[in-house]
Amino acid sequence: MSATLLYIEDDREIGSFVCRHMQEQGYEVNWVMSGEQALEAAAGCKLVILDIMLxxxxGFTVGQRLKKAAPDIPILMLSARTSIDDKLQGLQFADDYLTKPFHPDELTARIEVLLRRTGARNSEPLAIKHLLVHEQQNLVENQDTGEEITLTGKQFHIFSYLLRHLGQIMTKEQIYESVWGESYIEGDKTLMVHIRYLREKIERNPAAPEIIETVRGIGYRIRA
Incomplete structure (x- = not known):
């Protein structure tokens, strides 16, 4: 299962280029264009690529808040600011600092190094009904069969977001804006479709779900 990256960049041209390159490398990219969206969007992500000028x-404020909220998620600063003061300030919380312009292969290599480094810190798996969730590895196992359940990046992001808010009713707006990084439009069926396909993979009986509960008129939750 590919790792999901959170990318925070307000320049559309640079953002599109980086997203396209990382997707070609097999990563799922959650791209947001402001720091205010970053904390919610970080749920389920394995690494953060962060611009300073937002x-x-x-970016410094955003990075510090992200590191405080999720200390195990590595942060890669990606900035046109090349002064040693900026680098030293960034590296107080970030795990690496890459200056623009950069070669996309170097970006990929640095991301792979950070993911390998943090992959050694495996958290305890979470048991939910018949599932065993290894969030660090983006891995879900069916304990009934002993088989791995293969989820897409978006499916895992939705599932991970609900798990991080275990027992809480999360609105469709909250889930959508965290996973897709953009405003929810009332009546949009995208989230509902993803939930349906997610249930087909993780529920014993998708027609009578035990894990992801629909709270009619509001959203979804996973019972604690």
């Missing part, structure tokens, strides 16, 4: 909250 509208609203600057």
């Amino acid at each position: 509208p609203g909250l600057d």
Whole structure:
């Protein structure tokens, strides 16, 4: 299962280029364009690529908040600011600092190094009904059969987001905006379709789900 990367960059041209390259390398990329979206969007992501020059909250502030909220997620600063002061300030919380312009192969290599480094810190798996969830490895096992359940990046991101808010009712807006990084439009069926396919993979009986509960008119939750 491919790792999901959170990419925070407000420049559409650079953002599109980086997203396309990382997707070609087999990564799922959750791209947001402001720091205000970053904390919610980080759920389920294995690494953060962070620009410094952002509208609203600057990258240093965003990075510090992300590191405090999720200390095990590596942060790669990606910035046009090349001064040693900027690098030293960034490296107080970030795990690496790459200056623009950069070669995409170097970006890939640095990401792979950070993921290998943090992959050694395996958290305890979480048991939910018949499932065993290894969040660090993006791995879900069916304990009834002993087989791995293969989820897409979006499916795992949705599942991981609900697990991080175990027992809480999460609105469709909250889930959609965290996973897709954009505003939810009332009546959009995208999330509902993804939930349906996710249930087909993880529920014993998708027609009578035991894991992901629909809270009519509001959203979804996983019971604690």
